[in-house]
Amino acid sequence: MSSFPDVPMFAGVNAPSRIEADVNDLEVSGEIPREIDGAFYRVAADHQFPPRFRDDVPFNGDGLVSMFRFHHGQVSLKSRYVKTDRFLAERAAGRALFGRYRNKWTDDPQVAGMNRNIANTNVLIHHGVLLALREDSPPVALDPVTLETLGNWDFHGTLPGPTCSAHCKIDPRTGNLVGFGYAAKGDFSRDVVYFEVSPQGRVIHSAWFELPYFEMQHDCGITEHHICFPVVPIMGAGEAGLKAGLAFYGWDPQREIYLGVLPRFGRGDQIRWFTAPNQFTSHVMNAHDDGDRVRFDTCVAAGNLFPFFPEFGKPFDPSGAAVRLTRWSVNLESRASGFEEVETLSSFIGEFPRTDDRYQSRPYRHGWLLGFTGARNQLGHVDLKSGETEVWTAPQTCPVLEPCFIPRASDAPEGDGWIAQALTNSETMLSELNLFEATRIAAGPIATVKVPLRLKPAYHGSWAEAARVKPTGLPAREAT
Numbered sequence: 001m002s003s004f005p006d007v008p009m010f011a012g013v014n015a016p017s018r019i020e021a022d023v024n025d026l027e028v029s030g031e032i033p034r035e036i037d038g039a040f041y042r043v044a045a046d047h048q049f050p051p052r053f054r055d056d057v058p059f060n061g062d063g064l065v066s067m068f069r070f071h072h073g074q075v076s077l078k079s080r081y082v083k084t085d086r087f088l089a090e091r092a093a094g095r096a097l098f099g100r101y102r103n104k105w106t107d108d109p110q111v112a113g114m115n116r117n118i119a120n121t122n123v124l125i126h127h128g129v130l131l132a133l134r135e136d137s138p139p140v141a142l143d144p145v146t147l148e149t150l151g152n153w154d155f156h157g158t159l160p161g162p163t164c165s166a167h168c169k170i171d172p173r174t175g176n177l178v179g180f181g182y183a184a185k186g187d188f189s190r191d192v193v194y195f196e197v198s199p200q201g202r203v204i205h206s207a208w209f210e211l212p213y214f215e216m217q218h219d220c221g222i223t224e225h226h227i228c229f230p231v232v233p234i235m236g237a238g239e240a241g242l243k244a245g246l247a248f249y250g251w252d253p254q255r256e257i258y259l260g261v262l263p264r265f266g267r268g269d270q271i272r273w274f275t276a277p278n279q280f281t282s283h284v285m286n287a288h289d290d291g292d293r294v295r296f297d298t299c300v301a302a303g304n305l306f307p308f309f310p311e312f313g314k315p316f317d318p319s320g321a322a323v324r325l326t327r328w329s330v331n332l333e334s335r336a337s338g339f340e341e342v343e344t345l346s347s348f349i350g351e352f353p354r355t356d357d358r359y360q361s362r363p364y365r366h367g368w369l370l371g372f373t374g375a376r377n378q379l380g381h382v383d384l385k386s387g388e389t390e391v392w393t394a395p396q397t398c399p400v401l402e403p404c405f406i407p408r409a410s411d412a413p414e415g416d417g418w419i420a421q422a423l424t425n426s427e428t429m430l431s432e433l434n435l436f437e438a439t440r441i442a443a444g445p446i447a448t449v450k451v452p453l454r455l456k457p458a459y460h461g462s463w464a465e466a467a468r469v470k471p472t473g474l475p476a477r478e479a480t
């Protein structure tokens with residue numbers, strides 16, 4: 001019998017769960033509004049087997065997708081592992097074969113050259129399939145109803161590179177999936193390919209460009225006419241560094257940052273780079289065009305926010321980790337190389353920003369964030385019209401996760417709906433899903449869905465209304 005190492009990433013609420021579940025009609029306190037009809041999908045990194053290295057980073061675990069299906073005031077739960085090539089190879093072997101995060105030189109030689117994808121960072125529906133995404137690999141498709149894995153997914157042979165970001169956006173005007181892949185000519189290459197996937201699931205445009213330097217290109221923002229790339233120095237160790245045992249990434253507290261602005265459906269050489277002093281950002285709230293200007297809203301900190309990727313050879317320095325929603329404005333008509341304006345949009349310290357996704361790429365009013373204040377976790381609602389931020393603070397024992405907006409109806413006004421937010425109660429060691437009125441979160445949850453097991457904390461997720469929660473009819477990769 002194998003056992004997981006006694007390290008923080010496998011302790012307490014972060015202990016492996018590994019449960020593929022089907023639970024009908026979950027117990028609810030409060031009342032689930034009957035108008036809610038659809039599915040909240042989320043994905044966690046939940047190691048199938050103990051890792052080969054006890055000091056690896058947490059997000060090297062296998063993708064385990066959960067679906068909370070809301071219908072007629074009831075909620076059911078289904079969870080399934082993504083049956084990646086790697087998952088199936090390890091299951092056949094009965095142990096971990098793949099080594100450290102993005103370090104193929106630490107793998108068992110029997111899997112040399114095999115796809116290392118674990119599809120564990122985000123899930124969203126597009127062109128009828130549920131895409132499980134991780135930025136170092138192509139997508140993996142799942143059936144939106146059964147969560148069975150259909151297989152690796154290259155948009156019918158049209159994916160232009162070897163990777164696809166976990167933070168692809170859906171353009172609410174066109175229905176296109178707007179994505180990109182970085183390290184697109186191999187690990188540590190500066191090459192990025194941006195692409196647009198039609199609602200029919202084929203890439204209809206792509207453009208290649210190079211980053212100013214290689215870094216973790218985790219997220220992007222889209223406007224009606226542009227795609228924006230924040231470039232911050234979460235630098236690569238390089239092949240020699242990996243072979244010497246360094247982590248894949250490390251923070252550089254000196255190097256300048258950039259915002260790249262590329263016309264959508266443009267050429268790669270049309271990208272415009274704006275620069276600013278060293279600072280940190282990872283997740284993007286939204287962006288929009290404003291005449292000649294692009295407004296780009298992202299969560300910014302003075303220093304590194306990633307304890308798992310400190311400066312190479314140094315301990316993590318948390319002193320600059322207070323992160324706040326910030327608007328970077330750049331002027332496309334100006335010849336200036338810097339940002340035109342920087343505005344802190346809320347004093348709330350928070351990350352994992354989300355919007356009413358019908359307003360992605362557009363001027364918007366409402367945003368939600370996961371907050372951190374000492375040991376207490378919070379949900380924050382930022383109202384950009386009133387300038388107010390309202391906050392709900394979780395009970396001491398409940399680390400909470402990324403919020404997700406559910407519209408009251410497809411034609412409801414912006415922000416009219418609910419926020420779903422999962423948490424794990426560290427006293428009961430069971431998970432819960434809270435529902436809030438989206439613009440009255442300080443009043444607390446209107447309903448709490450009780451999960452009779454502990455789900456591993458997820459990274460990202462998305463909402464799909466019932467009309468999109470349909471079977472594909474495609475054969476599953478392997479029955480489970």
Ligand SMILES: [Fe+2]
Pocket residue numbers: 121166167218283459460
């Ligand atoms: Fe992310």
